[in-house]
Amino acid sequence: MARITFLMYHELELAGRKLCQSEPGYVRYILPLDTFRSQMEWLKQSGFRGLSVSEALRFADERYPAERCPAEPGVCITFDDGCETDLIAAAPVLREFGFHATFYLTAGFLGMPGYLSAEQVRELDSQGFEIGCHSMTHAYLSDLPEMELRREIVDAKTKIEQVLVHGQGIGHAIEHFSCPGGRYNQRALAMARRAGFKTVANSEFHANDSATSAFELGRVAMMRDLSIAQFSAICRGRGLWKKRLQLETRRGVQRLLGNRAYDRLRAILLRESS
Numbered sequence: 001m002a003r004i005t006f007l008m009y010h011e012l013e014l015a016g017r018k019l020c021q022s023e024p025g026y027v028r029y030i031l032p033l034d035t036f037r038s039q040m041e042w043l044k045q046s047g048f049r050g051l052s053v054s055e056a057l058r059f060a061d062e063r064y065p066a067e068r069c070p071a072e073p074g075v076c077i078t079f080d081d082g083c084e085t086d087l088i089a090a091a092p093v094l095r096e097f098g099f100h101a102t103f104y105l106t107a108g109f110l111g112m113p114g115y116l117s118a119e120q121v122r123e124l125d126s127q128g129f130e131i132g133c134h135s136m137t138h139a140y141l142s143d144l145p146e147m148e149l150r151r152e153i154v155d156a157k158t159k160i161e162q163v164l165v166h167g168q169g170i171g172h173a174i175e176h177f178s179c180p181g182g183r184y185n186q187r188a189l190a191m192a193r194r195a196g197f198k199t200v201a202n203s204e205f206h207a208n209d210s211a212t213s214a215f216e217l218g219r220v221a222m223m224r225d226l227s228i229a230q231f232s233a234i235c236r237g238r239g240l241w242k243k244r245l246q247l248e249t250r251r252g253v254q255r256l257l258g259n260r261a262y263d264r265l266r267a268i269l270l271r272e273s274s
């Protein structure tokens with residue numbers, strides 16, 4: 001049975017182009033385009049296939065006929081936030097290597113400077129990439145009262161589905177959600193389920209297989225300083241437990257302090273270490 005690592009990317013850095021945000025806590029998740037390209041090149045040379053979330057789930061499902069699964073190992077490629085570089089930088093590289101991917105969009109950011117416009121979302125969709133939802137305003141779901149939670153999950157889904165309606169076309173449903181900042185609780189998951197999402201991805205460091213809940217898909221954050229050796233270990237599912245241990249420690253501190261106090265502390269620590 002397939003065990004698949006889900007990679008989590010964000011905006012990509014292009015020479016001479018301003019990033020959507022500039023604080024150190026944001027920039028450490030931003031890869032220069034060349035770094036991203038060399039990772040995709042490594043995947044191709046190592047015989048991996050780049051999969052969207054829907055494909056990864058299909059191949060990880062033990063009921064799916066083994067003879068219809070590709071022989072090569074797969075890695076799931078995802079992007080959060082809906083930055084313009086999804087279309088102008090990531091998509092051309094993915095197409096060059098014949099890889100699929102899922103792009104999770106923050107619905108309320110569409111059309112803002114540096115983010116995808118509605119037209120660009122339709123272009124990404126028509127190129128065959130999968131479009132998912134990353135909330136309305138990028139709020140941390142674990143902090144929200146019912147009404148706001150509904151806006152972040154239900155209204156965001158509707159908004160992106162409306163964007164996807166091409167000309168005379170009827171569009172299609174958005175089925176995959178990813179949690180801003182990786183934060184969520186059972187209430188948020190229940191609402192995502194009721195809204196009609198088929199999966200929810202977070203940023204817990206583990207690979208996924210048929211035993212993983214579709215509403216708690218782990219993903220590994222791609223950090224700016226990741227070496228190709230570390231990248232290859234992640235794609236092969238090695239060494240994830242170490243990262244997981246670090247993350248669990250961090251989550252413990254997060255729970256203790258609450259999201260806001262944690263973010264302030266993190267901003268101070270990152271400033272001091274950069």
Ligand SMILES: [Zn+2]
Pocket residue numbers: 080081134138179180181
């Ligand atoms: Zn995000």
